[in-house]
Each structure stands twice: as structure tokens, then as C-alpha cells.
Amino acid sequence: MFMGIPEDREMLLSKLTGEGRLRSENIIEAFREVPRESFIREGDVLNAYGDYPLQIGCGQTISAPHMVATMTELLKPRKTDKILEIGTGSGYQAAILSGLVESIISIELEPDLVLIAKKNLENAGCSNVTVLSGDGSVGFQNHAPYDKILVTCATPEIFQSWKDQLREGGFIVAPVGGFYHQDLILATKTENGFIEERHGACVFVPLRRETI
Ligand code: SAH
Numbered sequence: 001m002f003m004g005i006p007e008d009r010e011m012l013l014s015k016l017t018g019e020g021r022l023r024s025e026n027i028i029e030a031f032r033e034v035p036r037e038s039f040i041r042e043g044d045v046l047n048a049y050g051d052y053p054l055q056i057g058c059g060q061t062i063s064a065p066h067m068v069a070t071m072t073e074l075l076k077p078r079k080t081d082k083i084l085e086i087g088t089g090s091g092y093q094a095a096i097l098s099g100l101v102e103s104i105i106s107i108e109l110e111p112d113l114v115l116i117a118k119k120n121l122e123n124a125g126c127s128n129v130t131v132l133s134g135d136g137s138v139g140f141q142n143h144a145p146y147d148k149i150l151v152t153c154a155t156p157e158i159f160q161s162w163k164d165q166l167r168e169g170g171f172i173v174a175p176v177g178g179f180y181h182q183d184l185i186l187a188t189k190t191e192n193g194f195i196e197e198r199h200g201a202c203v204f205v206p207l208r209r210e211t212i
Helices: 005-018 025-033 042-047 065-075 092-098 111-123 160-164
Strands: 054-057 060-062 082-086 103-108 129-133 146-151 166-177 182-190 193-202
Touching: 005 025, 005 065, 025 065, 025 092, 042 054, 054 111, 065 092, 065 146, 065 166, 065 182, 065 193, 082 092, 092 103, 092 111, 092 129, 103 111, 111 129, 160 166
Parallel strands: 082 103, 082 146, 103 129, 146 166
Antiparallel strands: 054 060, 166 182, 182 193
């Protein structure tokens, strides 16, 4: 039931902290400060703080808040971090990171969503997020190396370009798997190669390649 935006937001925060999805003070604060209602379609405003994905156009979705919480906690954002995000979508995940890190490059394949995300991020005052139009499977070499890479579309694998563009000691958080089901993977780059940890099952919209 819709209680009002501030009330619904606090209810969602209690749920996510109660479930242990949100743990860090700075991330909880980011969830409080970024208005999810500004990153969704007008007709969905009453559902802005429901813990489920919503359609954002072009057949794409804004992830459920619990997934944004889990991914953001896994990223362990630091004020000095340079982040690469693959799959800007609405821009909401990038906005959550915006106040927690130094800068974010976010790549989106759908030109219409690039425009929507840029507008959403500008309205939210997220000036350290750069949205680029294109196929993020090749990353973005010009600003490499990144401290962390976040993939928010389902990918069949962690591509070599992402591995190459990550600094040593940095890590990649990505949903890796098939169409219906993926594992949330945290892959850390060490001097002896990548170490992978699994962090549960998830379902994301698929990564698409420009060439196919
Ligand atoms: N992080 C987003 C949710 C992203 S949904 C948010 O907070 O709203 C996944 C997005 O990945 C979709 O917008 C989809 O268009 C995009 N996508 C799919 N394949 C891509 C690719 N190869 N490169 C960049 N973006 C891609």
C-alpha cells in the first residue's frame, strides 16, 4: 500500500537493512538521498519503493532495490574509486554510486535509454557520472584502468576487455550465466590471475552485442 514517498522509502530501507542486504552507513545514506521515483516512468511513481524491478522502456528494467543494495555492498565503494558500469538503464545504480566514489563511466546500448539516463542523472545532480552510448562488452579503454567494474546485464562470461581494463587488486561484479538464471560473481584481479566468488542466484536482462 502506498503511504507516501518518504514513508515508503523508510519502509524499504528497514526491509533491506533487516534482510542484511544493506549494511554500510554510507550506502544506506545513498539509498535515502537518491530519489528512485526520479528514475522510473511517471505512471509507476506509486511503486517507486517496492522491492521489485520496473519497466523503463525499450524492454529494459530498473533492477529491484535489493539487487542494487547487494551489488553496491559487494563493490565496497570508496571515495577514490574510478568505476566502469555496463548497462546504465535508468541511471539509478550509477546515481547510488555517485556520492560514494570519485567517478563513474557508464555504458548503455539503447540510444533512447542513454538520453533518459543522462536526463535522470542531471536532474539528480550526479555530475561525476559520464554516460556513453555503445556496446559495453568491449569496455572503455580511454579511461582505464578502473578500480571496479559493475555489470548490470546478464553476461555469458566476464569478457577479456573488462579484465584488461581493471587494475590489479580491483574487482568485477557481474551476473554471469544464461538467459533465465545467472550467478552473481565477484571476480578479483590478483597478480596470479582472477579469483571468483559466487554471491547467489539472480536474473538480469541480457547483455546484447552490437554486432549481432
Ligand atoms: N543499472 C540499471 C539497470 C540496467 S538494466 C539501472 O539502475 O536502471 C540493463 C541495461 O543493460 C539495459 O538498459 C540494456 O539496454 C543494457 N545493455 C544490454 N546490453 C548492453 C551492452 N552490450 N552494452 C551496454 N549496455 C547494455
